[in-house]
Amino acid sequence: MSTVTIAVESLDAVKQRVAAAFTGRKQGARITFPSHELMWKILTxxxxxxxxxxxxxxxxxxxxxxxxxxxxxxxxxxxxxxxAKAGVIDRDETKYVFPYDAIHVDFTLKAA
Incomplete structure (x- = not known):
């Protein structure tokens, strides 16, 4: 089963995951947003x-x-x-694809 993780992550966290991927460590499929506000704006x-x-x-x-x-x-x-514009789904000429069998949502809300 292929699972995608949807998360809120800082740019530094994304850079760390990219660096880890370049060393050969598997990162898994992820869709990240820089803020909760943007995530909820896109994922209504x-x-x-x-x-x-x-x-x-x-x-x-x-x-x-x-x-x-x-x-x-x-x-x-x-x-x-x-x-599609946000990169959450893919599009070919006539159809749309979300190539995952499951979604895992991972974020933490902290006090303001």
């Missing part, structure tokens, strides 16, 4: 529903995804474009 509840529907499903067309999440095609298309 409706977009989470799209990711849930796409997890483990392979390549899907916009209409298929809209049917799975029970939403209109135009709104789903807008959300898919935002997810």
């Amino acid at each position: 509840p409706k977009r989470w529903a799209i990711l849930k529907a796409m997890t483990g499903a392979g390549a899907l067309g916009v209409r298929e995804i809209a049917r799975l999440v029970e939403r209109d095609v135009k709104g789903v298309h807008t959300d898919l474009q935002a997810l």
Whole structure:
């Protein structure tokens, strides 16, 4: 099973993981955001529903995804474009892909 970790990490933490990867240590698939605010701006509840529907499903067309999440095609298309632009999902010529079977979310909220 392929699992992606979605996390909030500083630039320094990302640089440390990249350096570790260059030494041969496996890092696993990760999607990182520099702040909680940006993560929640990109991963809205409706977009989470799209990711849930796409997890483990392979390549899907916009209409298929809209049917799975029970939403209109135009709104789903807008959300898919935002997810693709943010690098959360991939897109080929006609379909969208979220190439993972599971999602692990990893972040800590601290006092302001």
